[in-house]
Amino acid sequence: MKTVTALRHVHFEDLGTLAPVLERRGYAVQYRTVGDADFLDFDPLAPDLLVVLGGPIGVYEEGAYPFLTREKALIAARVASHRPVLGICLGAQLLATALGAKVCPSGLKEIGFAPLTLTADGHAGPLRHLDGLPVLHWHGDTYTLPEGAVHLAASTLVEQQAFALGRNLLALQFHVEADAQAGFERWLVGHASELASAGIDVTALRQDAGRFGAPLAAAAGKMLEDWLDGLDIQ
Template identity: 65%
Template sequence: MLKKVLVLRHVHFEDLGAFHEPLQAAGYDIRYSSVGDGDFCLGDPLAPDLLVVLGGPIGVYEDEAYPFLAVERAFVATRLAKKRPTLGVCLGAQLIAAALGARVFPTGLKEIGFSELILTEAGKASPLRHLAGVAVLHWHGDTYTLPENATNLAASALVEQQAFSIGRSVLGLQFHPEAETDQRFERWLVGHAAELSAAGIDLGVLRDDAKKHGQRLRDAARQLLAEWLAGLEP
């Protein structure tokens, strides 16, 4: 029988990307639930074998503007309380951190573009080891304080907190290893056009870096996720 993974999606073009293949290879039946769907964050949060929470261009703390965030945070918190496997990417990682009582806040800068991670010793011994020397895609303006009982796995030159784990079952990734950097990357550039313009990002450089680093990042991302999935508790 296939295992079930529920994927919470906030904008349509930010999907599983490079993570899709290793999830299928590990025997997961993939179901998306997107903001605006009637079943978003409804039902039993403990039912899926794995929960994946993807990114989005909003802040965890913007409950007044986006009321669904409080519901989503509670959904995630219920899973975490039972130590059920949960993976968060960018906004997803921040939601995990917030659900665990950590503070999520603006950094005062936009970290958008490709650069290598600085792995901690714990990160070098984790599935993130596959990203050593690989330029990953950063795309955020917020960060978080490290949740209680979490292990910091990585930093960047600009932001200290880039990834954390809690035991084998919880992984938060501030950056975007999953982003597809082939022609589908254009969806990101159009979807985030206002943010890119406001931040003064050179689209030509971003496109060129996506082509330059994309294949290596895709391969490393698939290896990272495959190893993490293999290490989940039965």
């Protein structure tokens, strides 16, 4: 059986709607969670797929969160060996850092459901399934496009929303994995302080999750299927 290791920084920000797709494709899922003794104690090259999930911290906050130094080194080792990595939100920023890009505050909080503008490369690849569909944005940082990477998507507020490097590295600044039908209330409660400070209407966000959750889950599944089909597995 193939294996996927998911690095989880907040317990409710898990693989969500992507987990059933991975299981159907024959992947055994293992979570490594911040705070657990074995969070980063594994061979970074061992899993068939590494997924780096989101979290409400910045990749540049090593002073406050020392584990980030080890996590960046683990991801860099994985990248250097051209093993498949999917990064989501904080995971995308960590992947960008591993590729030598800069991550910094964007100057705004982009939180809520809004569609992407796909580049030509975005239209040509797995992200085409998300075209015209509101996806969940939930971040305050952004990154510069890593050298050699292909820009895949933008939003009206933030230019860098997704990139790929070769067939095995995919970074998504936005959330396609959030289960907006079954587990979204955990997001609203878990990030209550951030939502309040950003002036986000929680009721409207909950309603949007109800409207867009099912089509987003279906499109995310198709996107992941396409990306998995294209992996260069040695």
